[in-house]
Amino acid sequence: xxxxxxxxxxxxxxxxxxxxxxxxxxxxxxxxxxxxxxxxxxxxxxxxxxxxxxxxxxxxxxxxxxxxxxxxxxxxxxxxxxxxxxxxxxxxxxxxxxxxxxxxxxxxxxxxxxxxxxxxxxxxxxxxxxxxxxxxxxxxxxxxxxxxxxxxxxxxxxxxxxxxxxxxxxxxxxxxxxxxxxxxxxxxxxxxxxxxxxxxxxxx
Amino acid sequence: xxxxxxxxxxxxxxxxxxxxxxxxxxxxxxxxxxxxxxxxxxxxxxxxxxxxxxxxxxxxxxxxxxxxxxxxxxxxxxxxxxxxxxxxxxxxxxxxxxxxxxxxxxxxxxxxxxxxxxxxxxxxxxxxxxxxxxxxxxxxxxxxxxxxxxxxxxxxxxxxxxxxxxxxxxxxxxxxxxxxxxxxxxxxxxxxxxxxxxxxxxxx
DNA sequence: CAGCTGTTATCACCTGGTACTAATTTAGTA
DNA sequence: TACTAAATTAGTACCAGGTGATAACAGCTG
Numbered sequence: 001x002x003x004x005x006x007x008x009x010x011x012x013x014x015x016x017x018x019x020x021x022x023x024x025x026x027x028x029x030x031x032x033x034x035x036x037x038x039x040x041x042x043x044x045x046x047x048x049x050x051x052x053x054x055x056x057x058x059x060x061x062x063x064x065x066x067x068x069x070x071x072x073x074x075x076x077x078x079x080x081x082x083x084x085x086x087x088x089x090x091x092x093x094x095x096x097x098x099x100x101x102x103x104x105x106x107x108x109x110x111x112x113x114x115x116x117x118x119x120x121x122x123x124x125x126x127x128x129x130x131x132x133x134x135x136x137x138x139x140x141x142x143x144x145x146x147x148x149x150x151x152x153x154x155x156x157x158x159x160x161x162x163x164x165x166x167x168x169x170x171x172x173x174x175x176x177x178x179x180x181x182x183x184x185x186x187x188x189x190x191x192x193x194x195x196x197x198x199x200x201x202x203x204x
Numbered sequence: 205x206x207x208x209x210x211x212x213x214x215x216x217x218x219x220x221x222x223x224x225x226x227x228x229x230x231x232x233x234x235x236x237x238x239x240x241x242x243x244x245x246x247x248x249x250x251x252x253x254x255x256x257x258x259x260x261x262x263x264x265x266x267x268x269x270x271x272x273x274x275x276x277x278x279x280x281x282x283x284x285x286x287x288x289x290x291x292x293x294x295x296x297x298x299x300x301x302x303x304x305x306x307x308x309x310x311x312x313x314x315x316x317x318x319x320x321x322x323x324x325x326x327x328x329x330x331x332x333x334x335x336x337x338x339x340x341x342x343x344x345x346x347x348x349x350x351x352x353x354x355x356x357x358x359x360x361x362x363x364x365x366x367x368x369x370x371x372x373x374x375x376x377x378x379x380x381x382x383x384x385x386x387x388x389x390x391x392x393x394x395x396x397x398x399x400x401x402x403x404x405x406x407x408x
Numbered sequence: 409c410a411g412c413t414g415t416t417a418t419c420a421c422c423t424g425g426t427a428c429t430a431a432t433t434t435a436g437t438a
Numbered sequence: 439t440a441c442t443a444a445a446t447t448a449g450t451a452c453c454a455g456g457t458g459a460t461a462a463c464a465g466c467t468g
Contacts, residue, residue: 027424028424029424043426061270114322135340135341138339233455248414
C-alpha cells in the first residue's frame with residue numbers, strides 16, 4: 001500500500017472531524033457505531049487528528065464560556081462606565097472586538113454601538129428602574145474592529161418629579177464622532193406602564 | 205446535639221457553595237483539602253446541596269454555551285427570518301429568553317428588541333453590503349420574558365440607483381405593537397463612505 | 409444508657425477514556 | 439505468488455473522578 005487509494009481513511013477522519021465539530025459531546029463509542037469502525041480506530045484517528053477526548057473537549061468549551069461570561073457583551077452594561085454624574089452626564093468606553101464586527105468587513109454591527117449608548121443613557125439616570133422609551137439615532141461613520149468607542153452622555157432635561165428624561169449621547173473614536181443618539185428614558189417615579197428598553201444596571 | 209451549635213456544618217456548606225460557584229472546576233479532593241474535612245463529607249454536602257459532580261458541572265456549562273452559540277444574540281441576524289421579499293418586506297420572529305432580560309424584572313433589554321428590528325431592516329435590503337445609517341425608534345411597551353416578538357419590515361422608499369433606502373419596522377407581541385422604528389439604510393451601490401451599523405447577513 | 413447527628417472509612421462499581429502490546433486484515437508490490 | 443507494510447481490531451492494565459451502600463465511631467442529649 002503505497003499512496004494511492006488510501007482515501008477511505010482520510011474520508012473517515014474528515015467525517016470524524018465534522019461529526020465532532022458539530023456535536024462535541026459524542027463519545028468514542030457513539031462514533032465507532034456511526035462510522036462502522038472499531039473504537040480503537042476512532043481513538044487512533046483522534047490521536048492523529050489531535051482531537052482530545054470527550055471530557056477534555058467539554059472542559060475546553062466550559063472554560064471558554066467561563067472566560068467570556070466575565071466579559072459578556074449583552075448582560076448588564078455594555079462598555080465600561082468610567083465617569084458618571086447621575087442625572088447629569090456619563091462616559092463609557094467600549095472596544096470593538098471580533099465578536100462585535102461583521103466578519104467579512106470588520107465593521108461593527110450597529111446594535112453594539114447602539115447598545116453602548118443605550119446602556120449609558122439608562123445608567124446616567126438616577127432611578128431604580130429606567131427604561132428606554134424612544135430614541136433617535138444616527139450612525140455617522142462605520143466603526144472598525146479594534147477601535148475604541150468613547151460614548152458621552154448628557155442629560156438635557158428631566159421633567160419635574162415625573163417620568164421622562166432626555167439624554168443625548170455622542171460616541172467618538174478619537175476625535176471623530178461616529179454615532180449620535182437622542183434618547184427618551186422613562187423613570188420609575190410615578191409610572192407603572194413602563195415602556196421598554198433597558199433597565200437600570202449596576203454602576204461600578 | 206439538638207439545634208444549637210451545629211453551625212459549622214451550615215457554614216461549611218455555604219463556603220462549599222461559594223467555592224464551587226466561583227470556581228466550578230474544583231474536584232472534591234481539592235475541596236476536602238481546602239475545607240479540612242474528609243472527601244466523603246464533601247460528597248455528602250454536595251448531595252444535600254444538590255450540587256452535581258465536577259464533570260456534570262463542566263458539562264452543563266459547556267452545554268449552556270453550546271446552546272447559546274447556536275442562537276447567539278448578536279452574531280449574524282437576530283431573530284429568525286421567516287419571510288423575506290427583497291426590497292419590499294420581511295418578517296422575523298425572536299423569542300425573549302433569560303439572557304435577553306433584566307433579571308430583576310424580566311423585562312427585555314432595549315437593545316435586543318432594537319437588534320431584531322435592525323437586523324431585519326438590513327436583511328430586507330437587496331444589496332451586498334447594507335449598513336444602518338440612522339434610525340428613529342420607539343419602544344411602545346416593555347417586552348417580557350417568554351414573549352415572542354414578531355417584527356415586520358416594509359421598505360418605504362429606495363432612492364433610485366443610489367445609496368439610501370428607508371425601512372419601517374413594527375414589532376408585535378400578539379396583537380400589540382411593542383416597538384416601531386424608521387430606519388435609513390445605506391446600500392453598497394455607489395458609495396464608499398459607509399455609515400455604520402450592520403452589514404448584510406445570510407438570509408436563510 | 410439509648411438514640412441521634414455528623415463525620416469518616418471502606419469497598420465495589422461506573423464512565424470514558426490513555427497507553428501499550430499483539431494479532432489480524434487488507435492492499436500493493438517485487 | 440509471497441513478502442511487506444499499513445490499517446484495523448482486540449485485549450489488558452491503568453487512571454480520574456466520581457456514585458452508592460454499608461459500617462464504624464465520636465459526641466452530645468434526653
